[in-house]
Amino acid sequence: MTETRNDQCxxxxxxxxxxxxxxxxxxxxxxxxxxLGLDIEERVVAPGRPWHWFLPRGPIPPGDRPDQPGSPVxxxxxxxxxxxxxxxxxxxxVIKKASAGRVFTVFLKDPRIGTGFADFIWVPAHDRLxxxxxxxxxxxxxxxxxxVLESARAVVPEDWVQLPRPWxxxxxxxxxxxxxxxxxxGSAVLGQLEPLVRxxxxxxxxxxxxxxxxxLEALSQHLAEKPFWIWSGEGDNPYRQILAQSDLLAVTGDxxxxxxxxxxxGCPVSVLRPPQLNPKLARFLDKxxxxxxxxxxxxxxxxxxxxxxxxxxxxxxxxxxxxxFQQLVTxxx
Numbered sequence: 536m537t538e539t540r541n542d543q544c545x546x547x548x549x550x551x552x553x554x555x556x557x558x559x560x561x562x563x564x565x566x567x568x569x570x571l572g573l574d575i576e577e578r579v580v581a582p583g584r585p586w587h588w589f590l591p592r593g594p595i596p597p598g599d600r601p602d603q604p605g606s607p608v609x610x611x612x613x614x615x616x617x618x619x620x621x622x623x624x625x626x627x628x629v630i631k632k633a634s635a636g637r638v639f640t641v642f643l644k645d646p647r648i649g650t651g652f653a654d655f656i657w658v659p660a661h662d663r664l665x666x667x668x669x670x671x672x673x674x675x676x677x678x679x680x681x682x683v684l685e686s687a688r689a690v691v692p693e694d695w696v697q698l699p700r701p702w703x704x705x706x707x708x709x710x711x712x713x714x715x716x717x718x719x720x721g722s723a724v725l726g727q728l729e730p731l732v733r734x735x736x737x738x739x740x741x742x743x744x745x746x747x748x749x750x751l752e753a754l755s756q757h758l759a760e761k762p763f764w765i766w767s768g769e770g771d772n773p774y775r776q777i778l779a780q781s782d783l784l785a786v787t788g789d790x791x792x793x794x795x796x797x798x799x800x801g802c803p804v805s806v807l808r809p810p811q812l813n814p815k816l817a818r819f820l821d822k823x824x825x826x827x828x829x830x831x832x833x834x835x836x837x838x839x840x841x842x843x844x845x846x847x848x849x850x851x852x853x854x855x856x857x858x859x860f861q862q863l864v865t866x867x868x
Contacts, residue, residue, distance in 0.1 A: 546572040549613035560619035566678040591624035601633040615639040672845035674795035687779035703735035704781030709745035738763040798843035
């Protein structure tokens with residue numbers, strides 16, 4: 536199935552994705568830019584001391600000013616900039632001024648400096664920022680589009696072919712969160728996994744860079760009585776294949792980005808909730824059962840389980856804001 540977009544005004548427009556290189560920020564920005572069909576160029580900022588102490592309010596380092604050779608925001612300027620991360624926020628007003636107001640600026644998440652530093656801002660509902668130029672959704676933008684899922688269904692990895700169905704896909708972050716009681720926290724999370732393991736024929740596991748080795752070892756022991764496969768960290772991560780081909784999905788609830796991506800797969804999703812959570816993340820997870828997004832563990836992907844994906848709505852709102860901006864710029868020329 537090919538995804539239909541109603542935001543053709545941005546198709547092929549030049550865009551910078553501006554971050555400090557953090558994977559979570561990049562994934563949100565790139566996911567939104569890809570849904571819009573933009574011509575993407577990534578720009579990375581790396582302000583050192585003392586400049587990063589002053590961010591996101593600025594000033595940016597003198598060598599990063601647009602008129603300086605080698606600046607990460609040196610022109611020619613694009614049609615729009617999509618940025619995320621505290622270090623990147625301060626660069627948007629600089630770009631706006633240097634381009635004589637002609638660059639449309641977008642920021643994802645709340646840098647806690649108000650709403651006036653960018654033309655369009657997206658925040659998750661558990662953040663407090665609100666305003667006329669602020670789009671609010673429960674889940675985050677991401678790169679797991681219908682087209683990506685369709686491509687990921689095309690080929691079954693060779694290591695999975697003989698594994699019995701149904702497949703439980705398990706996406707693991709860092710549910711222990713670096714706390715001193717890691718063994719106890721890990722055991723609590725694994726206890727939530729047990730009912731799902733009983734339903735599964737096999738378990739497919741993809742850890743993240745943040746996943747502690749001790750938790751992976753405990754997980755392997757916990758799964759010992761069932762066929763399972765864990766990505767070793769070598770070669771390409773089959774994360775998208777796990778989302779696309781699993782019959783059931785589970786995800787550790789320590790990352791807003793990660794949960795948002797898993798909810799977009801169109802499978803029944805169980806969130807394995809660590810005992811201690813950031814209050815904002817806890818509020819997000821508390822809302823999911825109320826929306827029917829999690830909890831139906833007996834359904835399957837083949838049953839047409841609904842996808843929870845705010846990315847198209849964010850893209851549409853951004854496209855409308857850009858169109859309004861373009862009309863205003865044209866009228867003032």
